[in-house]
Structures are given as structure tokens and as C-alpha cells.
Amino acid sequence: MRSSWLLLTVLQLRFILFLCISVFGLCQAAAQTVRTISTLSDDLQENSGMVHYGGGVLYFVNDGGNAPKLHRYDTASNSYNVYDILNASNVDWEDLTKDDVGDLYIGDFGNNANKRKDFNIYKSVNPENVFTNQLMVDTISFTFSNQVAFPPAANDLNFDCEAMAWYQDSLYLFSKNRTNPYDGWCYMYVLPDQPGSYVARLKDSIQFTATAKEFGWITAADIYKDTLALLTSGKVHLTKINGSSSLLRGEWVTHSVGFSQKEALAFANGQDMFISDEYQIIGNNLYLLDTRRRAASVDVISTHKFEVSQTSSSLRIRLKKRRNAKVVVFSVMGPEMLAITFSEKLSIGQEDLPVGTYIIQLVIEGKSYDFKWAKTE
Numbered sequence: 001m002r003s004s005w006l007l008l009t010v011l012q013l014r015f016i017l018f019l020c021i022s023v024f025g026l027c028q029a030a031a032q033t034v035r036t037i038s039t040l041s042d043d044l045q046e047n048s049g050m051v052h053y054g055g056g057v058l059y060f061v062n063d064g065g066n067a068p069k070l071h072r073y074d075t076a077s078n079s080y081n082v083y084d085i086l087n088a089s090n091v092d093w094e095d096l097t098k099d100d101v102g103d104l105y106i107g108d109f110g111n112n113a114n115k116r117k118d119f120n121i122y123k124s125v126n127p128e129n130v131f132t133n134q135l136m137v138d139t140i141s142f143t144f145s146n147q148v149a150f151p152p153a154a155n156d157l158n159f160d161c162e163a164m165a166w167y168q169d170s171l172y173l174f175s176k177n178r179t180n181p182y183d184g185w186c187y188m189y190v191l192p193d194q195p196g197s198y199v200a201r202l203k204d205s206i207q208f209t210a211t212a213k214e215f216g217w218i219t220a221a222d223i224y225k226d227t228l229a230l231l232t233s234g235k236v237h238l239t240k241i242n243g244s245s246s247l248l249r250g251e252w253v254t255h256s257v258g259f260s261q262k263e264a265l266a267f268a269n270g271q272d273m274f275i276s277d278e279y280q281i282i283g284n285n286l287y288l289l290d291t292r293r294r295a296a297s298v299d300v301i302s303t304h305k306f307e308v309s310q311t312s313s314s315l316r317i318r319l320k321k322r323r324n325a326k327v328v329v330f331s332v333m334g335p336e337m338l339a340i341t342f343s344e345k346l347s348i349g350q351e352d353l354p355v356g357t358y359i360i361q362l363v364i365e366g367k368s369y370d371f372k373w374a375k376t377e
Helices: 002-030
Strands: 034-039 047-052 057-062 069-074 079-085 093-098 104-108 119-124 138-144 160-167 170-176 185-192 196-207 220-224 227-231 235-240 252-256 262-267 272-277 285-290 299-302 306-310 315-319 325-331 336-342 345-348 356-364 367-375
Touching: 047 104, 047 220, 047 272, 057 093, 093 220, 104 160, 138 185, 160 227, 170 220, 196 345, 220 262, 227 262, 306 356, 306 367, 315 325, 315 356, 325 345, 336 345
Parallel strands: 047 093, 047 262, 093 160, 138 196, 160 220
Antiparallel strands: 034 285, 047 057, 057 069, 069 079, 093 104, 104 119, 119 138, 160 170, 170 185, 185 196, 220 227, 227 235, 235 252, 262 272, 272 285, 299 306, 306 315, 315 345, 325 336, 325 356, 356 367
């Protein structure tokens, strides 16, 4: 019994040491582009959504189990105010966004178990124009167009949601993928921005690969003019957009931001973004990401069937029409490192594989294409 207990203790210590080294390494890699602005109030240890109203004024919400309150933080004066939301409940609030006149949207659509059938988005007037500490809201209620089981099978657990952005009179929702095995797909749904009951229409999807769901799932979103940002626990994915039909269709640039329980994202301007995390051993901080540092130069391989874009930290493959495809990644020493199926786009990023030289085997409808990728960061 004693030896078993000692073995368990050693294994636990090794795991904790591994986690600490991994987090430290990721934070070091991100240090040049991400800086900590402040530690958030203890009242925001479970912050899950954030929106920027200009001049460094941010609004936050906490996730499920907390009171229905809106928290205002002025980064210039380091002052906090709290608003009570009078006619709403907090089942699982997960994100905030605002429209072009400043009306605020609170997303109550967290769905960890994929069992919920009653999703709501609460809409209020611009809180900067309210001179009391209370807000009344209207309700946008919805269901997902493609969910038929509550919960669905393990390989279809993709009806949790923590990310929302407003764009051109509509609300866009991005799913948090909990599939087992994890397949990396993020679904994008669209809703009207007016009170009422709706079915959220599945409009598009995109696949971000990761070694585990905790590294790849989407936890927040924001849109600033022509740029869409999606947040994960350790990355920000950015793409240029051109109209509502192409939100996910552009080329993506990925920034590493250090691993923690990242939950909220808001553009500060066209080049910088606020990011926050929950408190889980580490965290409960507000960060600023500088996106001006671009990735290394891009090498492109293009054929009539596909296009491959390589940098020193990422590999992206785009099929020129939907097909059944598979990518197998081999170390130059021979072992298989990764195998992924996809049908249109695939992204392999900084945290998916260690630094090294790899042989990429792309199989499209039975035909194989091989090329080399040198990953140096």
C-alpha cells in the first residue's frame, strides 16, 4: 500500500512539473507579443465574456452559477462598477458582444453536457448611456438547427458554445467542440439580432487541429471592421472577412498567447486585442496582444486540387473543392506523429507538434501527395 501511494505521488508530481514546464514554455514563446495589463477583481475570477466600449472601458460577465450581473472595468482609472440585470437568469453566460450603435448582447448558451434546449441571448441598450446600476433586457431565444439528440453521441458533442460576435445586423455563434475523439471542427451559426424565438442556422464550419480538445476548442470571438478573431486556451486565430458569406473563408494567421484558461477576447483597435482568463491555479488577468508581429514568410505549394501554406510554426491545407482527404504526418525518423481526416480546410499549428522536420502525406480520394515541412518554432 505504501509503495503504491508513493508511486501515485511521484506520478502526480511528474504531471504537475510537466504542466508547469509546458505553460512556462508557451508563456515564454508568447512574451514578445502579449503583456499582462492587470489582475482582475476577485469578483471576476470566473469571467467568461468581455466587450470593449472604447477608451479602455471593458464590460465582463461571469459564467454559470454566478449572479446575473454586468461588470464594468475602466482600465484608465482602474475602477469597477456592477450592473444588476433585472429580468434575466445566468444559466451559463459565456460571451458578450455589441452592435454598431452600442447595444449589448449577453450570450447564455454554455452547454458543457450538450443537453440544453433553452438557449438565450439577452439584449440591452448601450450600458454607457445608462445612469443607474440596473439594466432591463430583451430576449433572443433559439435552438440549434442540426441538434437532434440531447446529448448526442460522443463523436458529435459539438453543441456547447462560448463565442459570439455581431456583424451586419446578425449574431454569429461559434461552437466549442467537445467531441471524443476530438475532431477539431468549429460550427458557425447565424441569428437575427432582434428579440424573438429562432432556429440558429448552421452557416459554415472550420477545423483547427490540436492534440487535445483543451488546446483547440473555441472560447471567444470578436469582429472589428473586416477582421474576425477566434480565441482558444493558447492561441488567437485571425482572418480577414469580406461580407457575411465569407467569415471563415480567408487565410488565417495564428498568434500564440500562452496557455491558461483563456475565456474572453475583445479588440482594443485594429491591431491590439484584450484577452482575459479565469482563475485556475493561474490566471484572472487581463492581457493585451499586439498582432503587428507577423508570422515568418509563407511558402506555398499549389496544384489544381489543393494549396498548402507553410510557415515556421504552422501548416495550412485548402482543398479547391470539397473532397474526402487525409493528412498523415511522419517524423523524418519514421514514426507517425499525427493523422487527420478533413474535407476542405486543415490547420496544424504551433502546439500540435514539437519543433522538427516532418514528411507530410496528403491523401485525396486515394491519391497520395508527399512534401516536407520544417517546423522551427
